[in-house]
Amino acid sequence: MMKGLSILLVDDEPLMRLSMVDALEAVGYDVYAAGSGTEGVEAIWKHTFDLVITDLRLPGADGLAVLKAAKDKSPDTDVIVITAHGSVETAVGAMKLGAVDYLTKPFQMDELLLIVERVARVVTLRRENQDLKATLEDKFSFNGILGANSRMRGVLDKIKLVAATDSTVLILGESGTGKELVANAVHQNSPRRDQPLIKVSCAALPETLLEAELFGHEKGAFTGALRQRRGRFELAHRGTLFLDEIGELSPVVQVKLLRVLQERKFERVGGNDTIDADVRLVCATQKDLRKEVAQGRFREDLYYRLNVVQVIVPPLRERQEDILVIAEHVLDACSGKLNKKLKGFSPPARELLLRYSYPGNVRELVNMVERAVALGHERGSIRPEDLCGFQSCPYLGGIPQESCGFCSEGLTGGKKKADGPLTTLAEAREVFEKDYIVSVLERVDGSRTTGAKILGLSRKALWEKCKRYGIPSPYDDGQEEEGS
Ligand SMILES: Nc1ncnc2c1ncn2[C@@H]1O[C@H](COP(=O)(O)OP(=O)(O)OP(=O)(O)O)[C@@H](O)[C@H]1O
Ligand SMILES: [Mg+2]
Structure with a gap:
């Protein structure tokens, strides 16, 4: 009872x-x-x-x-x-x-x-x-950042520690890894949380406009400056300023930013009054800033001023543990919104999610799951074909097509692999063999009897190969293997 x-x-x-x-x-x-x-x-x-x-x-x-x-x-x-x-x-x-x-x-x-x-x-x-x-x-989430992987746990611990200070934070990571979420979390957990968090993308504006955007301008400072305007540094007073894509800053703006960081003071464009900047700075970039410094595109002194605390957000392909945690969270949120009764991901769909390399990182995973929920069935599980969304996906056994970005570009063993490290023929054969067995088993809904027939193997030989390659048991159709 x-x-x-x-x-x-x-x-x-x-x-x-x-x-x-x-x-x-x-x-x-x-x-x-x-x-x-x-x-x-x-x-x-x-x-x-x-x-x-x-x-x-x-x-x-x-x-x-x-x-x-x-x-x-x-x-x-x-x-x-x-x-x-x-x-x-x-x-x-x-x-x-x-x-x-x-x-x-x-x-x-x-x-x-x-x-x-x-x-x-x-x-x-x-x-x-x-x-x-x-x-x-609860365990894997911090301010909307999900992370079960140990490096991500380290990132979250570092955010908690650094948030309490006023140190400048430099967030590095590929596109879509969650840099903006990290910046939000730093602000939300800092003593400045009740003050504004102001965001500026340094890539969005040409040099002169960016300068005025950051520092403000006086009336008549340039053509079109019809009245005085406060810049982002002033708007962020006592709060946090998030400078996104900092690697795109022009040399002129780099010099101005360096001065603010050194003196904590600045003037509006066209103005003489010196304004105090009580701002906590958080910056992010997808670029390798050290390389930019080495190639003379980014000032070394500015780099050291920004690089007080560095937070590196790893690409999703290097934190496999996070894939399903994030995917399931998005699935729940989306199916709730769309009033669908989805049970989760089918075992082959989970395998597919884990095997993909996500060049677009978490953003790509989120979009992929949202699309699968929106376009897939009303109930039941999400299947590989819902994720791929492409009829002739080679992973699913169809005819390989250039246009299937998901399969031909992202999957291990797909096109990308050809650019990867060169291996022996035996190793390459094994990668192909495993992928091919998985794709056949998926097409026959996991039936090893049918799968073995198609592959020209005995059920026992197929079972042995599955065991060797670690192809998981969800593909098993429940029958005992001959002789096993
Ligand atoms: N760890 C995570 N947990 C949950 N959602 C995440 C996580 N990381 C990123 N996301 C989601 O992925 C998307 C991209 O994140 P975000 O905009 O922070 O990435 P970014 O690194 O700033 O990307 P870009 O370099 O392109 O600006 C957002 O929808 C965000 O909510
Ligand atoms: Mg961003």
């Missing part, structure tokens, strides 16, 4: 209703009784129930209306319908609309309790699963 299962019972026959309430309460369920469909629908809108048991034939709103209201309010609410003897078709119709089970009148109270017990077990599991997910997310 599950503690705290809340049940709404809708039946217009008082005697029947009373006996059911008694039977359910006697075993400890929490029961709310309603004598008509309308009363039942109202109760659904006022409270949240784990389970609704409703007679189908009711005065006012009928049982199907109660079922619909329950599912609309919360798709997780289970509904059991009660039908009169001989109207099983109606019950089947109700199940198509989302009821989990039905009871045919007359029934014994034991039958009712058995069905309710079964639903209670599923509800318990669902709750445990949700709790576990919440705990995992």
